[in-house]
Amino acid sequence: MTKWNALQKERTTEASLLADLFQEADAIVVGIGAGMSAADGFTYIGSRFEDAFPDFIEKYQFLDMLQASLFHFPSWEEYWAFQSRFIALNYLDQPVGQSYVELLEMLKTKPYHIITTNADNAFWVAGYDKEKVYHIQGEYGLFQCSQHCHPKTYQDDALVRKMIAEQKDMKVPYELIPFCPECGAPLEINKRNAEKGMVESADFFEQKARYDAFLEEHKNDKVLFLEIGVGFTTPQFIKTPFQKCVQANPNALFVSMNHKHYRIPLALREQTVQLSENIASLIHGTYQELKGE
Numbered sequence: 001m002t003k004w005n006a007l008q009k010e011r012t013t014e015a016s017l018l019a020d021l022f023q024e025a026d027a028i029v030v031g032i033g034a035g036m037s038a039a040d041g042f043t044y045i046g047s048r049f050e051d052a053f054p055d056f057i058e059k060y061q062f063l064d065m066l067q068a069s070l071f072h073f074p075s076w077e078e079y080w081a082f083q084s085r086f087i088a089l090n091y092l093d094q095p096v097g098q099s100y101v102e103l104l105e106m107l108k109t110k111p112y113h114i115i116t117t118n119a120d121n122a123f124w125v126a127g128y129d130k131e132k133v134y135h136i137q138g139e140y141g142l143f144q145c146s147q148h149c150h151p152k153t154y155q156d157d158a159l160v161r162k163m164i165a166e167q168k169d170m171k172v173p174y175e176l177i178p179f180c181p182e183c184g185a186p187l188e189i190n191k192r193n194a195e196k197g198m199v200e201s202a203d204f205f206e207q208k209a210r211y212d213a214f215l216e217e218h219k220n221d222k223v224l225f226l227e228i229g230v231g232f233t234t235p236q237f238i239k240t241p242f243q244k245c246v247q248a249n250p251n252a253l254f255v256s257m258n259h260k261h262y263r264i265p266l267a268l269r270e271q272t273v274q275l276s277e278n279i280a281s282l283i284h285g286t287y288q289e290l291k292g293e
């Protein structure tokens, strides 16, 4: 038997259900994946990719920006020629996403915390509170030692701009390559990688501590665990931990926003809702419902 009144009403739209769940929750934990940024147009395929990297696509026949961003370029000059343009597109010059803005408005009336596998700039450019977002996979605007020799990250937007302005034939001048102040290895983007992991800085551990404290504070409350646009490639970061939290707290509810339905473990079915409407229109509809009430 569900503890959520919102689930006992007849519904005509997913937005009205989600709006009622927001109102009924004591606290909301939001897990955000690539599908949310894609819903706001920040896609890794098509013209957004092709217009920014025609030269790299011609040379390496890249199929999409994810593949390109993970490619082992033959030199650091080429690595940074690609990555500087990638950082500008997905971080420095990323426009405000409407779904991010509306979600923030929706969350403002409740205690909330966010965990994301996205490394783009969508949260900061939409005005989110730095204390409430945990970037578990790093951020494109930050650098780390490519040897992971020490737990610190760096940011140098002016250098990125310079690399874009001064690159020629898909190479930045050697003297623009940033090097590790500790070991002298080249710096790379602060991003988790399947083989090497990621440099986790003091700031990263502060983000993690704030997130863990929020979960602990609300561990027995009526918590809405809302997963938005989270795929299946890395379930260890959001999906599996969310499902564990919900299983441990009979008052919690797991709500997933995704085009695709997937199998939910039997033990969790009573505490799971799957919403399949388009993410941007569902957020917009829910935002309107909450605003109207």
Ligand SMILES: [Zn+2]
Pocket (backbone or CB within 6 Å): 145, 146, 147, 148, 149, 150, 180, 181, 182, 183, 184, 185
């Ligand atoms: Zn180093």
Ligand SMILES: [Zn+2]
Pocket (backbone or CB within 6 Å): 098, 102, 283, 284
């Ligand atoms: Zn809207």
